[in-house]
Amino acid sequence: MTAGTMRRVLRAYPTLLRVGLSEVVAYRAEFLIWILTTNMPLVMLAIWHAVAADGPVGRFDQEQFTAYYLGVQAVRLLTSTWVVWQISMEIRDGTLSAKLLRPLHPLYAYSAEHLAAVPLRALVISPIVAVLVYAAGDRLAFHDPVLVAILLASLLGAWLLIFFTMVLLGALAFYVESAMGLFELWLGIHAIFSGYLIPLEVLPAWIRGATRLLPFRYMLGFPVETLVGLLGRAAAARELGYQWGFVALFAGLALLVWRRGVRRFAAYGG
Amino acid sequence: MSMPAPAPAPAPTAPPPARTWWAIARRYGRLLGVQLRTATIGAMQYRADFLVRGLIALLWLGVALAPLLVVFGARRQVAGWSFAEALVVVGWFSLLKAILEGAISPSLTAVVEHVRHGTLDFVLLKPADAQFLVSTAKFEPWRAIDLAGALAIFGYSFHLLGRWPGPAQIGLALAFLVLATITLYSIWILVVSAAFWVVKVDNLSYLFGSLFDAGRWPIDVFRGVFHGALRFAFTFLFPLALMTTYPAQALLGKLDARTALLAMAGGLLFSAVARSVWKRALARYTSASS
Numbered sequence: 173m174t175a176g177t178m179r180r181v182l183r184a185y186p187t188l189l190r191v192g193l194s195e196v197v198a199y200r201a202e203f204l205i206w207i208l209t210t211n212m213p214l215v216m217l218a219i220w221h222a223v224a225a226d227g228p229v230g231r232f233d234q235e236q237f238t239a240y241y242l243g244v245q246a247v248r249l250l251t252s253t254w255v256v257w258q259i260s261m262e263i264r265d266g267t268l269s270a271k272l273l274r275p276l277h278p279l280y281a282y283s284a285e286h287l288a289a290v291p292l293r294a295l296v297i298s299p300i301v302a303v304l305v306y307a308a309g310d311r312l313a314f315h316d317p318v319l320v321a322i323l324l325a326s327l328l329g330a331w332l333l334i335f336f337t338m339v340l341l342g343a344l345a346f347y348v349e350s351a352m353g354l355f356e357l358w359l360g361i362h363a364i365f366s367g368y369l370i371p372l373e374v375l376p377a378w379i380r381g382a383t384r385l386l387p388f389r390y391m392l393g394f395p396v397e398t399l400v401g402l403l404g405r406a407a408a409a410r411e412l413g414y415q416w417g418f419v420a421l422f423a424g425l426a427l428l429v430w431r432r433g434v435r436r437f438a439a440y441g442g
Numbered sequence: 443m444s445m446p447a448p449a450p451a452p453a454p455t456a457p458p459p460a461r462t463w464w465a466i467a468r469r470y471g472r473l474l475g476v477q478l479r480t481a482t483i484g485a486m487q488y489r490a491d492f493l494v495r496g497l498i499a500l501l502w503l504g505v506a507l508a509p510l511l512v513v514f515g516a517r518r519q520v521a522g523w524s525f526a527e528a529l530v531v532v533g534w535f536s537l538l539k540a541i542l543e544g545a546i547s548p549s550l551t552a553v554v555e556h557v558r559h560g561t562l563d564f565v566l567l568k569p570a571d572a573q574f575l576v577s578t579a580k581f582e583p584w585r586a587i588d589l590a591g592a593l594a595i596f597g598y599s600f601h602l603l604g605r606w607p608g609p610a611q612i613g614l615a616l617a618f619l620v621l622a623t624i625t626l627y628s629i630w631i632l633v634v635s636a637a638f639w640v641v642k643v644d645n646l647s648y649l650f651g652s653l654f655d656a657g658r659w660p661i662d663v664f665r666g667v668f669h670g671a672l673r674f675a676f677t678f679l680f681p682l683a684l685m686t687t688y689p690a691q692a693l694l695g696k697l698d699a700r701t702a703l704l705a706m707a708g709g710l711l712f713s714a715v716a717r718s719v720w721k722r723a724l725a726r727y728t729s730a731s732s
Contacts, residue, residue, distance in 0.1 A: 202645050205645040205646060205648075205649055206645050206648070208649055208652075209645070209648045209649050209651075209652040210652070211652055211653070211656075212652065212655060215655070215656045215659070216509065218663065218664050218667045218672065219509070219513060219520070219659060219663050220513075221667070222520055222521050222663045222664075222665075223513055223516060223517055223520055226517075229516045353491075353494045353495065353498060356498050356502075357497075357498055357501060360498070360501045360502055360504075360505045361501075363505050364505060364508050369505070369508065369509050370508070370509055370512050374512060374516070375512060376515075
């Protein structure tokens with residue numbers, strides 16, 4: 173990136189953020205309903221509560237399950253974006269061409285739009301965090317400033333990793349027609365390997381081994397484990413390194429796929 | 443839409459054609475046949491898509507089973523359900539999901555589009571019941587893969603149990619299948635009716651889908667949450683119990699007659715309410731252009 177581009181991005185970004193924010197506010201009812209659709213962690217929490225009623229499962233007693241799934245609910249809502257739907261739709265119906273004409277890479281526009289929703293997402297999850305602190309305050313990472321710093325870095329990393337993987341999958345719509353089908357496959361694998369449905373610790377060992385090689389844990393499971401105090405300082409710092417490695421890898425892949433895809437792009441009408 | 447003025451009394455020489463219920467049923471049966479055929483022809487145009495979506499359906503079945511495997515890997519029984527019994531509930535869940543996503547939601551999602559674009563006029567003008575027409579407009583035959591998955595799960599779980607359901611149990615289970623389908627359909631009609639008031643309900647349908655996902659678990663696992671409030675809600679407000687847990691119990695021969703009868707009555711009441719809400723919603727419809 174040259175200094176000129178950098179200046180242009182910095183000048184445009186605050187405006188893009190404002191536009192994104194006002195879009196979310198304009199569609200606030202939909203935004204809320206959309207957030208309510210993420211309720212699977214609470215269902216899983218109810219189930220594990222019933223299971224752990226007569227004794228802990230591994231390191232997880234009832235309180236630990238409560239902390240874990242409330243953490244999953246909060247982190248998931250805070251970091252999720254819908255950019256994959258947006259990109260694949262704009263590629264298919266040709267509206268992307270308007271974005272390509274702007275003197276700014278479309279990915280900056282997408283990122284600003286979705287980053288702008290984060291403060292509102294934080295507002296929505298604040299009751300969940302309040303319950304979490306009330307239910308399991310002494311287990312959370314908040315007592316250790318080092319862990320808090322790692323947690324914040326891991327949340328940013330998770331957001332970026334989700335954003336770039338979604339850009340990557342959305343940009344596949346440049347090449348194949350059923351990019352959304354691929355995304356559904358991805359979601360299915362994500363549900364198991366990210367710790368969304370089941371804490372990774374409780375899974376069989378061979379699956380846990382695979383999570384090290386896959387990006388999914390670093391989108392959700394790792395920040396949650398840090399938040400609810402399942403990771404010590406050393407382990408959390410090591411995982412943070414892995415996470416940012418994945419961020420770099422997927423950022424590179426996403427940009428590559430995007431750049432080659434745009435060359436193939438031919439909008440209809442636009 | 444305004445109600446048409448009452449027609450003048452017919453002349454005594456020309457009695458109206460006899461409309462027995464049998465003739466009506468035959469007419470609608472033929473209509474259903476036509477709608478099904480066009481839907482299948484439409485779906486067959488996209489054979490590669492058929493395959494991809496079939497694979498995705500299978501993957502999601504696996505994702506639905508994974509938590510069950512892990513939970514029952516930790517305990518032999520959860521809330522009074524053994525692994526094989528809970529598997530029967532998952533079987534019902536995927537059976538109903540096949541019905542929901544293969545036959546119910548595709549058509550009803552189209553209604554929302556009709557309302558938004560004002561093209562519902564063309565449906566209302568046709569000489570057949572509007573609810574029937576919109577409900578049978580679209581089918582997705584590839585969901586049959588989910589259906590096959592459900593049957594495989596039933597087979598495996600009864601193999602694990604080492605006994606098979608008798609004719610009485612199968613009969614009751616089939617009655618529950620009809621009831622569950624009606625209930626599922628009624629909830630969808632309620633969701634779609636909301637489109638006449640608020641127009642944009644796509645997200646509402648996602649919300650519905652995400653709540654329905656909880657149906658893969660026996661309702662009893664929720665008994666500890668908020669002193670049973672969640673179980674109450676999933677039985678009476680959003681009757682998940684009626685759709686997966688009770689049918690599974692019926693198939694297992696563990697459902698008592700009183701619960702069965704109450705569930706049947708509740709389901710029928712639910713569908714009557716849905717029908718009347720639909721009619722009210724339709725009365726509110728004003729086209730987009732005229």
